[in-house]
Amino acid sequence: MNSITSPQLAAMLVISDLFALVCYNGGLSAYTAVGLVSGIALQYVMVIPLVKAADKGKTLPKAVKLLLVSGLVLWGGALLGGLWKAADITFVPYENAGGFPGKLEITAMVAAVSLYVAYEGTKAAARSSLIAAFTGVIFLLTDLISGIRPSNFGNIPAAAQYGTFMDGLRLSFLGGGSLITFIALLPCVKGRKIKAASLYFLCRGILSAAVVMTAVLVTGGIMDTADFPVIMSAQLSQPFSSQRIDALFLILFAVFGVFALTVQVMTAAFLAGEIFSRFRRWRCTAAIALTLLAMGIFTGCTSTGQVSDKSYVRCVGTDGKSVTLSFFSDERIITADGEDISSALAAAEIKAGRPVVTGFTELIILGNCNRKAVLEDMLKKWKVSPSCMVMYSGDPVSVINNTDPSLLEGSLKEAVRQGKAPVCDIVTVLGNMQK
């Protein structure tokens, strides 16, 4: 295999680790972060004898290589599984990515691109991983800085029950299959291997700790609601109050997904190529098959298109069964009923005669209903902005019908500013409900 540099190795592996963290769907706490970093440090100590052996030019026996291939395939499968699970929540593409076909399409496309990158060779994958990791770190930094605003140190004790030190330790080993990739790629590293190992584990430790702590600080108060805490924290880390920029996180998700998978495919192909000489041809065939698969399930991925053919919700009132909507570009106020707010929204779309976009909702007026469930649905499925305000009324329909929504929002903001009303953005309200 062609030689790669220490930063390139670190970039390839850290991308995989961070992607695994992004797809993690369990609770996180400060204890988890400590456990995770301790686990990484422990792994560093454990690999030192291997690194020294590699420095002396010792090669791996064939049986170990076979084991590593199995490990890489499993780890690749785990990453692909993570991608499959998280594909829904990252809503790619925005409108029709949900459900089985959407997930299959996303996963197949990522797999196809990964195979193409792997096909280009180790050097290409290593070089592009370095650039992807650099871009990813810029995105992460943006996310971390954006996370300062919604961060709350009170979330650290609030999230303590959701993760233990041992959970973190387990996460570092089970969620860190890159250790296998590290062992497999170590002989290909140029220069001193110990330098490569130190750089990788240092980067992994720092970035993992930063990501987990941001997730805890941002989503600790609503950890119960967060299926994927890292993704949720990215979605709630909004630098601007009036819009959601978390779709940008999608870029990071997709790019990291591609490279995480690429590294496993490429390394497994390299090792398998040493064991089974005809593996190269199989790899190309697999790439073509997956590409065809992605093309074959093309259905349902095109948008309904025109930005002007949608109605943008400004204010919503609900009692859990019906919704009353007022819009930005439409004078009409629409009320629709259903079994829950999702079916009520679907009924409202029929009445409106066009798709209804809920991402710009600025005010939610809750009636008598299971408020926590409704707000959770609105945050996760409706993708409302984290700055969206929540108020209670016994009769939300008449409030919306009789009051100008902009006046209502203005009054509420002013009351919060003067301290006459509590902070009422959806994340704070949900956090308070969980307490």
Add this chain to the structure above:
Amino acid sequence: MHGLETSLEKSIDTIKRISGGSSDVLINRFVTGGISCALICCEGMVSASVITELIFEPVTDIPQKKDAPELFHYISEELLLSTDRPRVRDYTALFRLIHSGFAVLIAEGMDCGLGFGVQGYASRGVQEPSGEGNIMGAHEGFTETVRTNMSQLRRRLKSPELVMEMMIKGSKSNTDICLCYMKDRVPSELMARIRRSLDRADLEAVLTTGYLRPFTEERRYRIFNTTGTTERPDVLCSKLIEGRAAILVDGIPYAIVIPRLFCENFQTLDDYAYKPYYAVFIRWLKYSAFLLAVLLPAVYTAIVMYHPELLNSTLLMILVDAEKEAPLSILTEALFVLLMYEIIREAGVRLPKPTGGAVSIISGLIIGDAAVKSGLVSTPLLTVTALAVLGGLVVPDIAPQITVLRFLFLLAGGIFGLFGISLLSCAVLANVCASENYGFPYTAPFSPFIASGMADTAVREDIEKLQSRGFTVEEYHE
């Protein structure tokens, strides 16, 4: 082809036969020193005044000679009629010389000829380069004559380390090509590999740089060229000093530079004429312009179609109002506008200059204005497209790649949103990172990351520091 005959008549007959009686092959018979001779030249390739003053007048004054070898010895060693006096032993060499502007003297009793460099064909003078604008540097560009171009290099690099190796390529065109390099800067192994690549070039003719470039690049499909071109001698000199090799081709006012790196597309000679802070500003402006040129229409389309929540509500409402009148989807609109631009650009390039002006008026005033007024295209989309196109013009060296990538990203963004753009970015990144030329990674010094390389890529350090580093491209070799 066989060698010249000792019989003058037979030689002349053979020349006539090989040339097929071509009317531009001139055979001037005369007797000098008591020996029958003929001067063969090609009409239009030699200077009539030079041939009369420097060849005919001295040659006709030659005293009686014993035989033809003595006559040739006298002409070659004592008369010194021209600086370049190659001996011609066969008809291939004879025809190559006369087609290159030489006059060849043959004589009764001699089985070789004597060439005189009396080139006088019409050629374009040294002019300002049309494609590589420069404010503070020299205003001289390469011409179509390879020897003029070689002299331009030599004027700027008066060093014995600069080597220029002439060779001939093209079985029909017999084109002179010149391999240039600084022998103290380029590893001999690299030069050997380049020569081997050129030896592989089995061509009938070399009419543009594109005929030779594929032989000096890797064969697998790559988006970007790993060899570059320049029409500026000063730029080429800077590349040679950095340890690159170059190929000059007769008849083409461009030099091929080997290897080419991605970062070089964003460097101009003017960068070194300005203060470093301004040069850095301009360089980053170019990086941003490149990204805008490739991604802006795609990102705009993806955001408006799939991720409107990225916009704030005020901006969104402006877009909603603008798009209300448009009958086509945003993706179709964007494709339409970009295709229109490409058609207009191509028409402007190919048409004669007076008509080209009319094309600009028609496209700018009539099509552009009418498309917006009729509601066929929305104003925000037109603005976005215009910005992207302008961005592409900032980096003209990679304009073809930008054009194609812009369309691909637009389709990816229009069909799959930001997800599609991300995936295509990964594929393109892998393709770019896989590009190499003779072991030089195209993406160096960004990846593989070479910190010292940042001095003239991410920033532009002081000239004194840059020059004292003694940088050669060999530092990037993997």
